[in-house]
Each structure stands twice: as structure tokens, then as C-alpha cells.
Amino acid sequence: MGYVTAHNDALLDGQSLRSQLAQTLPDYMVPSVVMVLDSLPLTPNGKLDRRALPEPEHAVAEAHIEARNDVERTLLSIWHGVLGRTDHGVTENFFELGGDSILSLQIVARARQAGLKLGARQVFEHPTVEGLARVARAAHGETRRAEIRTPLPLTPIQQMFFERFPHGESHWNQTVLLSVTGALDVAALEQVLAAQVDAHDALRLRFSRDEEGRWHQQVTERETQPVLALFDLRGHADWKAELEAQCARLQGGLDIERGPLIRAGYFTLENEARLLLTVHHLAVDGVSWRVLLEELRQGIERAARGEPVNWLASTPWSAWVESQAQYAQRDAVKQEAKWWRESLQAASVAWTEAHEKMTGKTEPVLLKLDPIRTRELLQDVPGTSRMSVEEVLLASLARTLGESYGPNGVLISLEGHGREIPDDALATELDLSRTVGWFTTRYPVWLKRSDDTGAILRETKSRIRAVPHRGLHFGLLREELKDLPQPQVSFNYLGQFDQSIGGDNRFAFAGEPHGESMAHTGESPYVLDLNALVAGGELTLAWDYDATRLDAEQVEHLVVRFDKNLSALVAHCLNAAPTVTATDFDIDISQQELDQFLEQLSD
CATH class of the missing domain: 3.30.559.10 (Chloramphenicol acetyltransferase-like domain)
Structure with missing residues (x-):
């Protein structure tokens, strides 16, 4: 939200000012709404009285700015389809509307089908239709890389x-x-x-x-x-x-x-x-x-x-496998090993010894959120708290496991979609948004425990966003980092699947049993293996577990605690005053420096 006053009775228009700011500032620095005031409210000692600033209620409608050119109209239509909602214009933030990194790939893929070329990183750098329209280029005359049919190494x-x-x-x-x-x-x-x-x-x-x-x-x-x-x-x-x-x-x-x-x-x-x-x-x-x-x-x-x-x-x-093998030899990749060692130096594991070996397959314990709670998590929380669905779920998991097994924190193996390409030249050459293959990356994150609701949300958000390149390089450094503590908990947020089969009701996910997808061979490397996805408007979280370390009653207790903690975290996100962390800004600033700066502003 931005507030502005006119100098010498100049005529100002908030929407025009915002458009001009968008031409020179990065998207994260452009206010979603600019309100023009006759004067700024002041305290008796002459400082800005922030509490007296008007609420932006009448400006919210103005924020839904409709598309103004063909590129914006094309992108806005794509956003409507990918996000499954139409209550936004060209200035709202993709991730605050419920978008995530996986959905951002669908934006890129559908834009390319519509004749527009975008990169996945550009959706993060310009997370509005207005911003993306400025950097989109016509997709024409592109040459497809040839398939490689000689033996290739494994990813x-x-x-x-x-x-x-x-x-x-x-x-x-x-x-x-x-x-x-x-x-x-x-x-x-x-x-x-x-x-x-x-x-x-x-x-x-x-x-x-x-x-x-x-x-x-x-x-x-x-x-x-x-x-x-x-x-x-x-x-x-x-x-x-x-x-x-x-x-x-x-x-x-x-x-x-x-x-x-x-x-x-x-x-x-x-x-x-x-x-x-x-x-x-x-x-x-x-x-x-x-x-x-x-x-x-x-x-x-x-x-x-x-x-x-x-x-x-x-x-x-x-073509990607060959390029990744070459990319892994770069100095920038190898130098990242130091960061991983420093970030995991306090990490520890919760389970040390297994109970007597149990035989047979255990059924996962399921937690399902109804459509109302799912909608709050997908659409309301990101807009009010600037936190992603995955970050809120992980904060709840860190608190839940910390209550029983990790007094200081929990070491979790996260999955990424693995299609980030940090190198600009390579990213221009390789568009992976519609490539089929097993791109998944796995990387460990140490999440500190906190009983303070706001603190654990901020800490989890900061930890996740501090990971360089969303964990892409960790797998390339596995051999060098194999002495680090190994996570015993795995978490994977698979995102939203409803948009994948369209809205014509011809296809839907069926519920009949259809056999086992995986043979019961090989022990799981994780004590807990959690997989979350949204289908049918409901979020389902499946808790698979190692029966040598946990029994069904213990897991069911964890699920109940997780659900309770998640409700508390969501309520905090929806009702507490919004807060920012250093990771919200694409600048070199520590959390301590940001806190000091914000404190000075409030004086």
C-alpha cells in the first residue's frame, strides 16, 4: 500500500502513479494500490502517524485493473485457468493469489502455447500479469534440441x-x-x-x-x-x-x-x-x-x-541430462558445498534405534482438509501473510515433531521440481516447462522449533527461502556432502492437480482401487514420508511411516497434533498484522538489519 500527496495542488492519479513506478522498480517494490491524500496525518511531534492512515477499503476495487493490451489479456486468461479463479486483475501477485513454483511452470508452458516466451525465473522476478507482459517476448523460430540416443549417466x-x-x-x-x-x-x-x-x-x-x-x-x-x-x-x-x-x-x-x-x-x-x-x-x-x-x-x-x-x-x-552433467562441473556448483555445511551444522536426528522388525505393509494415515480450509490455505493465507502453502505446512510439521521428538528442531528432506536453471544462457536455450522426466531434487533443511506462532512462521519461511537455487545443487554435491546428517523425515508438496484435467467435467480423478503402484521391496530411507496434494478442491496429506520406529497409534497422534497446529498457524496468518522477513526482498540485507530499519520507521 502506498500513500502520496500532491505538491502545489498538482493533479495526481494513483493508478497512473503506480504504472509509472512499475516502469522503473522491481515488482516486489511496487505498491499494489496507491492512494492520493490531501495531506499525510502527523503526530503532535510532527512525525508520520501511521495509525491514522486511511484503510484502503475503497481502493481495493481499483486494484483489480483489467488487461490493457493483447499481451496482458493473453496472460490474464492463462492466470485465470492456472489459478482456477478470476477475481483479480493485472497487478495482483501470482504467489499471493495461491500460485506456487509448480503452477509457475504451467504459466510458462501455456504462455508458450499462446506464442509468448517466458522463463520460470521471470515469474518469480515479475509475479504480476503487468510485470510479465513487459518482459514477454514472441516465441517464434525456436530450434528444438535433438534427442540424444547414446548411453547417458543417471541424474x-x-x-x-x-x-x-x-x-x-x-x-x-x-x-x-x-x-x-x-x-x-x-x-x-x-x-x-x-x-x-x-x-x-x-x-x-x-x-x-x-x-x-x-x-x-x-x-x-x-x-x-x-x-x-x-x-x-x-x-x-x-x-x-x-x-x-x-x-x-x-x-x-x-x-x-x-x-x-x-x-x-x-x-x-x-x-x-x-x-x-x-x-x-x-x-x-x-x-x-x-x-x-x-x-x-x-x-x-x-x-x-x-x-x-x-x-x-x-x-x-x-538433452537436459547431458547439459546437467556438464553443468555439475562448474565452480559455482562446487563452491555451494560450504553453504550446505554451515546451514546444517546444528542439525541432528530424532530417532536412533529401531524396534524389532515388523513385516507387512503399513497403510498411510491420511489427513484431509475440507474445501473451506483448503481454500483458506491456498488463496487467503498467501495474500495476507506472504507465505506459501508449503511453508505453512512445514511450519506446522516442525512444531508438531518438535513437541515430541526434536526439542531444538527437525531435519527434513524436501523435494523440489528441479526445473530451475540458474544459468541465464542455459535457461534461454532449454525450456523445461513441458519436458517429461524425473526432474525431482531432494535437499535437507533444518527447521528450528519455536512455541511462538509468529516466530515459527517467520523462521520456517526464512529457512526455506534462504536455500540457494531451491536445492538444485545439493544432489550434484551428494558425494561430497554424504557425511552430513541424513534426514529421517521427508516432505513433498505436489501442488494442485485439479486444473490439469480441465474444467469440462469429461475427466475426473477416480476413486476405485487400482492395484499397487510400487512393489513392497526395499526399506524406506525415512521414518516419516509425507506427501501432500490438492485434488477435488481438498488438500490431502498422506503420512507413510516406518513401522520399526513408529506404530499407527503414534502416527495418528502426530496427525491430530499437526491438524491442530495447522489451524492455529492459519488463524494467525489470517488475523495477525502482516510481517515481512529479509527474504521478501531481493536485496542483501539480514533479518537483524531489516528489523532495525523497520523499528526506526516506527519511531
């Missing part, structure tokens, strides 16, 4: 997989079961799936060992194994049991050495259908699923209209 996350499964586990998938209203044209479905496999080289990967037993990956020119299987379940007395059995068979039929790494099953029912898509995790991640589901929906629609089923060319996975 850090793939290395972690083979360290856990040295034999090369083929049943370790990510799977989606969709309900389909009516029936799909099978020929169109086959055409779309074939086009996706052809467009995304990660879906044609094969893995093999060299003479020294080291695993490598290699892209094949075409997929020779069948992808789609058809099933007619009409008339089955127990179609759900048959659906589960056939889905389980498909999921168990992937083969990382001989292929395929993707299978699909189309199940015809009475007046509806089910579509199973399963991909080995070595070739897919959460962002990739958004790409695949959006392509599936668009492809079916295009095929129904008799249009070609194709998409804008994306950077091949194999």
Missing part, C-alpha cells in the same frame, strides 16, 4: 533410486486412474498416446548396466512394446474387482530394461469408462503428469474435431 534422483534398488526395480510407478463421462473414441486415444510417446523421449527410456555394473539410461528411437490395453467390463457382476485386478496387472508389467515404461488401460463401463495411466517413476514426476494430462485432454478434443494431434516441441529429457 542425482535416479542415482538415489538405484542405490535403494541396486537390482533395478521395474514395479515402482506413478499411476493415475481417471473416470470418463461417456465413451472415448479408442482410435483417437491410441493416436494421442502414440503422439505423447513420440514427443517425450523419457517415455522411451531403457536402463542397462555396463561391464562394471553401473546403471545407465538410453533413449530408443521408437517404442516397440504395446502401450494401450482395452477391457470391456460391461455386464461384469463385480466390475470393480476386475478393474483392480487388470490395473494391477498393467502396473506390474513395466520393464525398465526392455520396456515399456508406460502402459494405459481403457475400461468400458455402462455409460462411462475408466482410463488408467501408469508410468515408471524413473521417467515421470508431478510436473510431468500435469503435462501429460493436459496433452491427453487437448489431444482427445483435437482428434474429435479431426485436427492433427501434436504439440509444441519441448526440450528432450536426454
